[in-house]
Amino acid sequence: MARNYKYLAMNNCIKEIISLCSLKSLLLNSDCVKENKLYHIVLSNAVEPLFSDELLTKESKTCLKNLTKIGLLYDTVYCRLHTGQWNEVEQTEREMFTILSYIRILYALIICEASEESIKDGIYLADLGLMLGATVTTRHNNVETDLLSTTATILTEQLSKTSITQPPLKRIKLDKHIHEEGSNDINTLPVLESPSLECFGMHYYDKQQPALFKGIIDDWPAMERWHDPNYLLSVAGERTVPIELGSQYSSDDWSQKLMKFREFVEQNICDNPGTSATIGHPAAYLAQHDLFDQIPALRRDIVVPDYIGRTDISPRIKAWLGPEGTISPLHTDPCHNLLCQVFGAKTVILARPEDTDKLYPHDHFVLHNTSQVDARRPDYEKFPLMREVSFHRVTLRRGDVLYIPPKWWHYVESLSPSFSVSFWFE
Numbered sequence: 001m002a003r004n005y006k007y008l009a010m011n012n013c014i015k016e017i018i019s020l021c022s023l024k025s026l027l028l029n030s031d032c033v034k035e036n037k038l039y040h041i042v043l044s045n046a047v048e049p050l051f052s053d054e055l056l057t058k059e060s061k062t063c064l065k066n067l068t069k070i071g072l073l074y075d076t077v078y079c080r081l082h083t084g085q086w087n088e089v090e091q092t093e094r095e096m097f098t099i100l101s102y103i104r105i106l107y108a109l110i111i112c113e114a115s116e117e118s119i120k121d122g123i124y125l126a127d128l129g130l131m132l133g134a135t136v137t138t139r140h141n142n143v144e145t146d147l148l149s150t151t152a153t154i155l156t157e158q159l160s161k162t163s164i165t166q167p168p169l170k171r172i173k174l175d176k177h178i179h180e181e182g183s184n185d186i187n188t189l190p191v192l193e194s195p196s197l198e199c200f201g202m203h204y205y206d207k208q209q210p211a212l213f214k215g216i217i218d219d220w221p222a223m224e225r226w227h228d229p230n231y232l233l234s235v236a237g238e239r240t241v242p243i244e245l246g247s248q249y250s251s252d253d254w255s256q257k258l259m260k261f262r263e264f265v266e267q268n269i270c271d272n273p274g275t276s277a278t279i280g281h282p283a284a285y286l287a288q289h290d291l292f293d294q295i296p297a298l299r300r301d302i303v304v305p306d307y308i309g310r311t312d313i314s315p316r317i318k319a320w321l322g323p324e325g326t327i328s329p330l331h332t333d334p335c336h337n338l339l340c341q342v343f344g345a346k347t348v349i350l351a352r353p354e355d356t357d358k359l360y361p362h363d364h365f366v367l368h369n370t371s372q373v374d375a376r377r378p379d380y381e382k383f384p385l386m387r388e389v390s391f392h393r394v395t396l397r398r399g400d401v402l403y404i405p406p407k408w409w410h411y412v413e414s415l416s417p418s419f420s421v422s423f424w425f426e
């Protein structure tokens, strides 16, 4: 009877989130909890009521007490994650952070009766957990899913049912005139229409030669959906994402901040006079972000190109969304890359791995894969060997896919608001 009452009193979205961890052993038996006595005591006390007949309501003392205890432990683990080098943080601490984020979200929702504000806070905590925590998987509708990513999706859907509809934003123009600076002494790349897997393998992958492919991503749902900011905001508006600020990541003026996706898109991507990045704001770039792990709805809009499955079943997929003028300085990556242009245009300048010594990589190990030269506006006085480098230049337009082999140098500058997806693979 009490159980029925409890569940009746709760909002559906809270019930759905609780059901993600209907196996309480998932929470209590994870290594991070078993290994640490303090974690185990606090967590067992907090988790037990969620799965028992105990009445959990806004006024319940158990709820308030547990939220406070979980909050204290959450702050402790948060501090641990921010102490020392990131790559030395124990996996178990990160797992603990994920579990604490989940329980904290649940108690806050129960206490606030899933108010709009508590849902927004819950989405923020889930995003922070996704960025800092380790993956904890669970089952949702009989499918294996990520605990926090699914929690955020449930909350996003709940929010869309209750929040006030905003006036629609204009679609991003696809036929914007692109101004390109020509350069006669720069080679172009081979351009191919949907090459066969064999052709890609033999002539490009095996020989590690870059090329531009067309006709590969035309049927992605993203091609029709993503230039509509209203669509992007409906699936991701409330989500928190890391944004790079400054001219380019190798510059002194560069920094990063967390921002709501809505705020980023409205201020930097939409055609809203007065809010554009070009007017007084530092360049803002959602760059190299695992957006598709964070927001599965966007992952469903793209398809891994067949060329990749031959050699790698789990490519790392990164999102690159920004206004005109974003710059990724000349750098190399260790893996193969298919850089896919969903909307907008980019200039890409490439140089062979053999020319590395003539491209003046930075000395510091952190920037060792990044060149000091400005590939678009070379300073031959300062970097004379650069004259001997034979660069390739290509303009990447909507629907184009650029194959960048491992260790090839690439400089990328957006010529308009642009959304690209890169697949890094072996």
Ligand SMILES: O=C(O)CCC(=O)C(=O)O
Binding pocket: 320, 327, 328, 333, 337, 339, 410, 412, 413, 420, 422
């Ligand atoms: O599009 C960009 O700004 C950079 C892309 C890139 O460097 C990559 O995909 O590895």
